[in-house]
Amino acid sequence: MVASLVKFNAGKVQYDEDTKKCLPLPHKGVISIKPSAEEDSFYDFIWTPKSGSGNVESDDLLIIPGDVTFKQVKSCKTGRVFALTFLSSGAKNLYWLQDVGDDEELDKLTEKDELIVKKISDLLMVEDDDDEEEEEEDNEVEGTEEAEDVKMKQEEEEEVKQEGQQAREVPVKLPIYSISDVLSPDIISKHLSGLSDLQLEELYGGYLPESTGATKEEILEVVRSGFYQQATAHLEEQLREGSGTGYLLAQALKYDYTGEGIEQFLSGVRTKGKEENENKEL
Structure with missing residues (x-):
């Protein structure tokens, strides 16, 4: 073997x-x-x-x-x-x-x-196979103006070669594969900055530890904590496995179930949030 x-x-x-x-x-x-x-x-x-x-x-x-x-x-x-x-x-x-x-x-x-x-x-x-011959030629002209010309020519050829390879590589845009793609600390920070103290308390006060105040700084501290990161990673793993976690979340959070996976979960939560906001405005 x-x-x-x-x-x-x-x-x-x-x-x-x-x-x-x-x-x-x-x-x-x-x-x-x-x-x-x-x-x-x-x-x-x-x-x-x-x-x-x-x-x-x-x-x-x-x-x-x-x-x-x-x-x-x-x-x-x-x-x-x-x-x-x-x-x-x-x-x-x-x-x-x-x-x-x-x-x-x-x-x-x-x-x-x-x-x-x-x-x-x-x-x-x-x-x-010609590496040794080229090496000998380089040694003969090393230290001369001709050597500098050869070196410049080789660098130009290498740049052209690299550009050709890069042109053949098509950029790949992956779909959402992590909850943190959509809910990164920076994005959450910008969201929290647009809320008043009263809104912060109403929206997030009930989900924070009793000893934690519903301020922007305290909420971000929870988001950056190891426990939060581990819990998020565990949820992502369950959603990727397609073992019915997406369906259970849809039933619990009362949004339309469209399938398993992180994208489907985030899409369902986002749609549910939009509907709730529209109902508040009526």
Whole structure:
């Protein structure tokens, strides 16, 4: 059995051609990269679901150095999402890293992430047979004006190459995958700033600890607390699993049930809030 050169936890991201959206699937999985049996310089890129993930198909891809890139999707701010892109065909497979990351900067890579990306980049790098000849030529002209010209030309060629690769990478806009995307401390702070002391007490006084006053500062302290963050993460996990939590919340909060998931929950609560505001104005 061939040992993996790189192995790490990751989930799949599904792209919807109709909505032009990408949905990170909640299934747990593992990516492993091994030398291919077909060719010494090729690799097998394999994504397999972990047990308990249901009927989910594996990915078994042949990757050829020079034809594939593995880069972070910078437009995604709700997680560490990477695109495996085949330059010859334009095919793109998306994955999100599942090991614990930064709770405040969800798209920030950890040291472990960076090490994984470096290993993959090294595997995908093409070794040029002419490297030694070019090195000798560089040594001959080093320290001369000709060397400076060669260096500038190489830098220009590298910039053109990078621009071409970036042009092939289509930005991906993910849907809402976290409650904090909509209810971040900054957004909550702006909302609270527009309320009077009386409104703060009426709206949130009953939901705060008895020792906590319904002031903007006290409410934000609760929102930033570890307990609140853990409770939010637990709710998100339950909504993603699609085990009926969304239905129960719809019944409890009395909004129209449209399905499981974080987006459906937030949409239902928002619609309910609009209806309540309209009724108050009548």
